[in-house]
Amino acid sequence: MIAYVRGKLTYIQDDAIIVDVQGIGYEIICANPYAFQSLEKKDVKIYTYQHVREDAQLLYGFKNQEEKYLFTKLISVSGIGPKGAIAIMASVHVGEFVAAIEREDERFLTSFPGVGKKTARQIILDLKGKLAITTAVNEEQTITDPRLDDAVVQDAKEALKALGYSEKEIKATLPKIQQLETETTDALVRKALALLMKN
Template identity: 40%
Template sequence: MIEFVKGTVEYRESDYVAINVNGLGYQVFVPNPFRFEEGEEVYLSTHFVVREDAQLLYGFPTRSERDLFRLLLEVSGVGPKAALAMLSGMTPKQLISAIQLEDLKTLTKLPGVGKKTAQRLILDLKDKLKKLAWGYSESTLPLQENSEPPSDFSARRDVIAALLALGYNEEEADWAAQEAEKSAESSLSTEEWIKKALQLMMKK
C-alpha cells in the first residue's frame, strides 16, 4: 500500500500529475491537476487501486479528502474515475453539504451523476458522514464529551470538526489533529487532543 507521495510536480496532464520522487516518476490521478504548478513540491495522501489490467494511484492534498474519496467508493456503482470526477466538480465541503441536505439538484450537476446515483449517494453516505462528524452543513459543530482515549477515525473527525468550528480551514485542522496525535506521549482524550492541536496552531 502506498500511503502518500512527496515530491516535485514534473508535468501535468488532463487527469493526472507526474510526481518526481528522487528521480522516480509516479503517475498520480488527482482532482483538477492544473491547480498544481510544475516544479511545485507537493505532499499527496494516496489511494492505490490494483486491477487485472492496471495499477492506479490516486492522490489528494489532504488525508480528509482522500478519506472522502474512499467513502464515495463504498457507494454502489461509483468507481474511482467517477469519485474523482465528483471531487473535481465540487469542493469536499460542497459535496458533503449537498449529501447531508439531500440536494439532488446540486448533486446531479456533477459529471456522470444522474438522479439514481445522487439518491444512492444520499442513502449510503448521509448517516456515515454524520457519524464521522463531517457536518459541514452546520454553522457550528458540538463537541461530544469523551473521557476514553480516542484512537479511531471518528474520534479524529471530532477534533477536526471542533477546529473547523473555531474558524480553521480543513487543511489546517487536519494537520493540527495529526501532529497533536503524533506528538502525544500517551493516549489523549478528545478534550486534551483539541487543546494540544490548538497549541500547535498558535505556534505555527
C-alpha cells in the first residue's frame, strides 16, 4: 500500500491532483482538489489510500491521517464505496462527522449525497464508539514547505502558549502562519501575534 506521496504538486483537476515524485506523476483523487490551489508548483505531502480493483488501481488523497482513517472506516460500511466516502468527506469536518455518529444523528448523516436512512443507520451501527478520532484539529500538517521547518513551528507554538494564548487560538492561527515566508521562530511569533490581535 502507498501510505503517502511527497513531491511537487504540478496540476489540479476537478476531482484529483497530480503530484510529481522524481519524474513520476501520481494522480490522487481528493475530496476538494482546489483546496490545494495555493500550493501548485510547491512541495506537498498527501496521505493516500490505495484502492485496487480488477480494472484499476486508484489513489485517494487526504490532508491528514484523521481524514484517511475516517475514509477507511467509511468504506468498511456496507453500501459505501470509495466514491461515496470521498463525496461525504468533501463537505464535512472529521470531528463534526464523528460527533454526529456518536449522537446517532441520522438527519445529519442523510444530508450527504448517496446516504439514505438505511445507510445512515448502518454507519451508526458499524462505527459508533469505534472511531479513534478526537474532535480536535490534527496537529500533524499535510503541507510541507522547505522554507519552514517543523521545529520552528513547534517552538513558535510553545512561545505563544507562554504568552498566555490558548491551544484553540494557536491551532486556529497555525494554518495561516505556516504559509508565510519566514525561517525563524521570532518572525513566526510576531506574525502570529499580529493575526491573533486582529481577532
